[in-house]
Amino acid sequence: MKCTEFDTNIAAYIEGRLDDDLRRLMDEHRAACPECARLFKAHSIIMKSLDAAEPVSAPEGLADRIFARIEAEAYHAAPLPAETITAAGAALKPGAVFNCETFQENIAAYVDGLLEGKLIAVMNEHRAGCPACDRLARVHDFVVTSLNTAEPVKAPRSLIKRILAAVEAFEAESQARSFRVFPRYSVVAALIAGAGSFLAALIFMSEDLLKSLPDYTEELKQFTTLKGQAILTFLQMYNWVTTSNIVTYLQDTKKFLLEPVHIPMLTFAMPVYYLGIIGVISLVAWFYFREPDISGIPVMSSGHGFHA
Amino acid sequence: MEDFRSLLTTYQHRVYNQAYRMLGNVEDAEEATQDIFMKVYRSMEDFRGESAVSTWIYRITANECISRLRKKQLDTTSFDEPFEPGECKSLADIIPDKGVDPEALLESHETAEMIRAEVQRLPANWAMAISLYHFDYLSYDEIAEIMEIPTATVATYISRGRKQLAGQLLHVMEK
Numbered sequence: 370m371k372c373t374e375f376d377t378n379i380a381a382y383i384e385g386r387l388d389d390d391l392r393r394l395m396d397e398h399r400a401a402c403p404e405c406a407r408l409f410k411a412h413s414i415i416m417k418s419l420d421a422a423e424p425v426s427a428p429e430g431l432a433d434r435i436f437a438r439i440e441a442e443a444y445h446a447a448p449l450p451a452e453t454i455t456a457a458g459a460a461l462k463p464g465a466v467f468n469c470e471t472f473q474e475n476i477a478a479y480v481d482g483l484l485e486g487k488l489i490a491v492m493n494e495h496r497a498g499c500p501a502c503d504r505l506a507r508v509h510d511f512v513v514t515s516l517n518t519a520e521p522v523k524a525p526r527s528l529i530k531r532i533l534a535a536v537e538a539f540e541a542e543s544q545a546r547s548f549r550v551f552p553r554y555s556v557v558a559a560l561i562a563g564a565g566s567f568l569a570a571l572i573f574m575s576e577d578l579l580k581s582l583p584d585y586t587e588e589l590k591q592f593t594t595l596k597g598q599a600i601l602t603f604l605q606m607y608n609w610v611t612t613s614n615i616v617t618y619l620q621d622t623k624k625f626l627l628e629p630v631h632i633p634m635l636t637f638a639m640p641v642y643y644l645g646i647i648g649v650i651s652l653v654a655w656f657y658f659r660e661p662d663i664s665g666i667p668v669m670s671s672g673h674g675f676h677a
Numbered sequence: 678m679e680d681f682r683s684l685l686t687t688y689q690h691r692v693y694n695q696a697y698r699m700l701g702n703v704e705d706a707e708e709a710t711q712d713i714f715m716k717v718y719r720s721m722e723d724f725r726g727e728s729a730v731s732t733w734i735y736r737i738t739a740n741e742c743i744s745r746l747r748k749k750q751l752d753t754t755s756f757d758e759p760f761e762p763g764e765c766k767s768l769a770d771i772i773p774d775k776g777v778d779p780e781a782l783l784e785s786h787e788t789a790e791m792i793r794a795e796v797q798r799l800p801a802n803w804a805m806a807i808s809l810y811h812f813d814y815l816s817y818d819e820i821a822e823i824m825e826i827p828t829a830t831v832a833t834y835i836s837r838g839r840k841q842l843a844g845q846l847l848h849v850m851e852k
Contacts, residue, residue: 477836507783508843508850515789516796516811516839524693528707529685532714536681539715 370398375405379412467491472502480509558649565645681718684734689714691813692738698808699742700749701797713741728822735809735823742808743801750801782850795842803838806831 375398381387382395399406472495478484479492496503692713697706716737724733782788796804805824809815810831817835821828 477839504850505843505847508846509839511783511789512792512839512842512846513811515792516807518789519698519793519812521690521812522694522697522706524689524710525703525707528693528710529689532685532689532711533682535711535715536678536718539718540678 370394372398372402372405375399375402376408379409383409383412467495469495469499469502472496472499473505476505476509480506480513558652561645561648681714681721684717684730685714688731688734692734694812695735695738695808696742698793698812699746699797699804701794705745705749709741709745713738716741732819732822735815735819736825739805739809739823743805746797746801746804750798782846788846792842792846795845796838799838799841802826803834803841806834807838810835 375382375395378387378391378395382392387395399409472492475484475488475492479489484492492506496506689710693706693710696709696713697703700706700709713734717734720737724730728736796807799807802824806820809820809823810817815823817828817831820831824831
């Protein structure tokens with residue numbers, strides 16, 4: 370066996386991967402050749418050192434970066450949209466003049482490696498003879514490399530906590546506001562609705578109440594209907610506001626009687642009831658359709674020792 | 678809340694990376710990231726799954742970053758002061774003073790970092806397209822979906838943006 374053969378097989382020899390015949394030849398050569406014996410010893414020491422080395426973990430996120438880079442290269446190698454390569458294709462048409470302007474038009478796709486083989490050859494040829502375009506290509510290449518080799522910047526660890534705190538504060542504020550607002554306005558709404566309902570009930574019961582009066586007449590009976598009550602309410606309010614005496618006039622003309630006002634506040638029941646209903650609907654609409662106010666959310670403080 | 682926490686954990690670095698690359702400093706990037714995730718939280722119920730979750734989050738990110746970058750560019754130009762993204766000075770401001778061989782600039786890490794910072798001086802839409810393409814390795818189609826523009830427009834934005842960056846570098850080298 371020659372020393373070169375020993376050298377070629379030494380790794381497999383140390384690792385015990387040789388067949389018996391070759392291993393025997395290696396043994397014999399090693400015993401006969403001091404140089405190769407030293408080589409064997411050196412290799413053995415190196416192998417043992419390597420085997421004894423503590424395993425080192427890959428940096429955090431290395432796999433992600435590698436996969437991202439692989440995906441990026443795959444994406445970036447994808448063909449450009451048809452619209453963008455039209456100019457490049459036109460440069461190859463018979464009779465087309467390829468000059469510095471054409472070179473510049475195609476420089477982006479050229480640097481990205483997205484041009485067809487023929488056009489790449491034409492670009493290379495032009496570049497070889499034109500120092501200005503060669504420099505342009507190198508500058509573009511540098512720009513692309515600079516952009517592609519930007520190290521991803523990680524968010525500071527405290528940021529995620531601050532965002533979660535802000536979201537929790539927002540959530541808590543929203544809930545607090547809804548609980549705080551709802552009882553206050555719901556009580557007001559309930560009072561208005563209750564008062565309106567009470568007065569409305571009085572109107573509906575007014576017929577029975579009026580019938581109990583000693584001077585119940587047919588003329589008075591008309592006021593027992595809802596429509597009659599509304600007319601009377603209007604007339605009473607008009608009388609009250611203008612201090613005229615229209616109801617008394619009507620009474621004098623025997624058309625109407627003033628008796629229904631025996632029921633306290635009855636004549637104001639209808640407008641109050643309607644206003645109450647409108648008020649309740651407005652409050653409910655305001656409560657459910659209002660824009661949430663986030664002005665109370667604490668603004669995060671920035672700059673906690675993290676630097677890109 | 679658990680869904681949101683999961684989204685936050687998954688996308689925080691990518692969103693922050695975009696915000697940082699677009700806005701150029703830690704303070705603005707953190708503020709933008711918080712606003713973006715607040716918007717994500719508030720609109721989670723409205724998300725109907727018509728696009729991928731990542732596209733939806735990137736869209737919110739893109740809108741926020743474009744809006745903030747435009748405001749930043751407007752604010753700085755309105756006071757007639759040079760726009761200084763982050764702590765990086767302008768390419769044209771620094772390089773000529775160093776007396777460096779122009780060709781050596783194309784080997785310099787410092788120049789590369791400045792090129793990256795120069796992205797913030799581009800029109801906001803160009804900057805966003807370049808940032809998504811080069812800094813987050815998204816495809817033209819994905820960027821088109823995120824920015825809600827045609828794919829050809831994405832290619833145009835990226836191409837024009839890079840030409841402008843290259844033009845600035847050439848200008849400095851030829852000084």
